[in-house]
Amino acid sequence: MSAFVRHPASVEEAVGWLASIPGALPISGGASLMAMINARLVEPSCLVNLERLEELRGLSLQADGSLRIGAMTRHRDIAGSALLVGAHVLLRQAAAVIANRPVRNMGTIGGALGHADPAADYLGPLRCLDAEIEIAGRSGRRSVPMSQFILGWYETALAPGEIVVAARAPPLPAGATLYRKVARVSGDFATISCALRLEEDGRGTTARAAIGACGPAPLRSETAEELLRGGLGDAEAVARFGAALQAHADPIDDVRGSADYRLKLIPRVLASAIAELTGADRG
Amino acid sequence: MKFAGAFDVKAPRPAVWEKIRDPGLMAACIPGCDSIEKVSETSYRAVVAVKVGPISARFSLVVDIVREEPPTRLVARARGEEGGRASALSCESLLSLTSLGEAGTRVEYEADVDVTGRLGKFGLGIMRKKVEQLSEAFVAAFRGRLEPAAAA
Amino acid sequence: MAEGLALIVNGKIARVAVGGAKTLLSALRDDLRVLSPKRGCNQGVCGSCTVLIDGEPRRACLTLVERCEGVDVRTVEGLANDKFMQALQRAFVVSGGVQCGFCTPGVLASARALLAETPAPDEGEVKAALSGNLCRCTGYRTIVEAVLAAAKEVSL
Ligand SMILES: Cc1cc2nc3c(=O)[nH]c(=O)nc-3n(C[C@H](O)[C@H](O)[C@H](O)COP(=O)(O)OP(=O)(O)OC[C@H]3O[C@@H](n4cnc5c(N)ncnc54)[C@H](O)[C@@H]3O)c2cc1C
Numbered sequence: 001m002s003a004f005v006r007h008p009a010s011v012e013e014a015v016g017w018l019a020s021i022p023g024a025l026p027i028s029g030g031a032s033l034m035a036m037i038n039a040r041l042v043e044p045s046c047l048v049n050l051e052r053l054e055e056l057r058g059l060s061l062q063a064d065g066s067l068r069i070g071a072m073t074r075h076r077d078i079a080g081s082a083l084l085v086g087a088h089v090l091l092r093q094a095a096a097v098i099a100n101r102p103v104r105n106m107g108t109i110g111g112a113l114g115h116a117d118p119a120a121d122y123l124g125p126l127r128c129l130d131a132e133i134e135i136a137g138r139s140g141r142r143s144v145p146m147s148q149f150i151l152g153w154y155e156t157a158l159a160p161g162e163i164v165v166a167a168r169a170p171p172l173p174a175g176a177t178l179y180r181k182v183a184r185v186s187g188d189f190a191t192i193s194c195a196l197r198l199e200e201d202g203r204g205t206t207a208r209a210a211i212g213a214c215g216p217a218p219l220r221s222e223t224a225e226e227l228l229r230g231g232l233g234d235a236e237a238v239a240r241f242g243a244a245l246q247a248h249a250d251p252i253d254d255v256r257g258s259a260d261y262r263l264k265l266i267p268r269v270l271a272s273a274i275a276e277l278t279g280a281d282r283g
Numbered sequence: 284m285k286f287a288g289a290f291d292v293k294a295p296r297p298a299v300w301e302k303i304r305d306p307g308l309m310a311a312c313i314p315g316c317d318s319i320e321k322v323s324e325t326s327y328r329a330v331v332a333v334k335v336g337p338i339s340a341r342f343s344l345v346v347d348i349v350r351e352e353p354p355t356r357l358v359a360r361a362r363g364e365e366g367g368r369a370s371a372l373s374c375e376s377l378l379s380l381t382s383l384g385e386a387g388t389r390v391e392y393e394a395d396v397d398v399t400g401r402l403g404k405f406g407l408g409i410m411r412k413k414v415e416q417l418s419e420a421f422v423a424a425f426r427g428r429l430e431p432a433a434a435a
Numbered sequence: 436m437a438e439g440l441a442l443i444v445n446g447k448i449a450r451v452a453v454g455g456a457k458t459l460l461s462a463l464r465d466d467l468r469v470l471s472p473k474r475g476c477n478q479g480v481c482g483s484c485t486v487l488i489d490g491e492p493r494r495a496c497l498t499l500v501e502r503c504e505g506v507d508v509r510t511v512e513g514l515a516n517d518k519f520m521q522a523l524q525r526a527f528v529v530s531g532g533v534q535c536g537f538c539t540p541g542v543l544a545s546a547r548a549l550l551a552e553t554p555a556p557d558e559g560e561v562k563a564a565l566s567g568n569l570c571r572c573t574g575y576r577t578i579v580e581a582v583l584a585a586a587k588e589v590s591l
Binding site for chain 1: 456458492498
């Protein structure tokens, strides 16, 4: 073993090293980090391997009905988990379309959150499910709602030396869910994505939706969701809903599509996803 | 990558021009600029650090003023490398200043930035967003220096 | 670099030097001269470095070698007597699923993992399992045919 790679046995030991070794980075699956190291985009002084941290492993249903996914849980295990039921199925749907089998055998939800690629498939679903991100650092533990976790392009609420310990999705009313990923080919990062779930209360059904890859963080508008309540079958109401999300978009131009193309897709992808879910609901 | 934009400053044109030609002030306003050193009346050396998510880079730049027509137009060229990492940056920029009378001065800029080497791999889409963010930060800092009241 | 690490590659213990962010691919190719995994993009995209780790296909180019102590690393070289691999190799020859051959060891690793998990895959499952392995020669059709034929042969 070299001094370059550390294998902490507890979260406290891991964050202790991350805080005390300048230039140290945590490594989870390595799928994004090793690619960046190979391209010489990042040159860490030390890698703190989170693999052995028991606290970061696996999915569990909490006493209050919330679902906790440890940061080291791989895409493969999320895609195959029977614990994801009801609205939480959204995470399974997203995990199943990340990259390809070998990458899903490596990558983790904690690494995806730490990397915060605007096109990462978990971000929209976590936002759509009102998830909270559990964080640990040398000065202790805290929890940040997904709505406040991403601060900018590849920038998160994690302070230097802090790590993601888990993502926690609160219990939610059951309702149909859909994760729609628009990509050039299967396995590519999303050009745009849409995480959608239907939620019904006494006042009618509405859609909870988060659009991915159209800005540094997923787009969601709770206000627009309330305006849409009861109007899922009304094309104009759905179009207004799409326009409301589009208004907050800030997409990039890249090989996957121009910013303009992404903007145009927002209302269309939303409308088609809503049509698919409401259609399926009726049947 | 081409960029263009404009911003207004509540200060008379000659004052704005003077600040633009003041390397110390520019160093303080350019985000990530660690130092500017004057080589001649029209040539400077600068060190600028940029950070995009996990990726950090430090460029050593040579900035040449190619043409200037005080107090209205300035054409500059910056070129530089990232020590030993085979990554290079070049930028051609044009600044023009228009007097708005009592309202101050409008600064219009156009720039053509090229990044090659390892940073190019990260994708131009995200680089563009970064440059846009940096220009906003610059404008805010620059205004702060010229409009003491607004900065307070 | 003085300290080494013991890997289990194709069933044998092999010591490799460690240092920096050294990858499993580098240990296999550069230290152990196990050359079937290829260094293609080094970004995890092309799939030519795919190997089996505890039976699962993973990218050797993105795998930190220091996390491989005690795991079972398998490449085509170590699967000569494997019934799935033998059937795959025969079927690839028959269908013409190999042209330049650069992607082949990675494709075989992914296909071997599929057959071990899913005895009678349909065409869609084969395509999904191979979607992380790029081939610039064959156009994929002969590869998919070979995997389907091998699955059939193994199940007989
Ligand atoms: C070819 C390829 C295709 C891909 N396609 C997709 C895709 O379609 N959709 C998608 O969503 N993703 C995709 N990815 C990304 C993949 O999902 C990664 O696995 C994921 O982004 C990072 O997870 P990881 O565990 O590998 O993290 P690592 O590579 O280990 O780490 C990534 C970053 O996060 C930091 N980090 C790691 N763990 C933590 C933690 N617990 N807390 C805080 N910071 C941490 C690291 O320091 C590093 O900066 C792709 C990756 C590759 C290589």
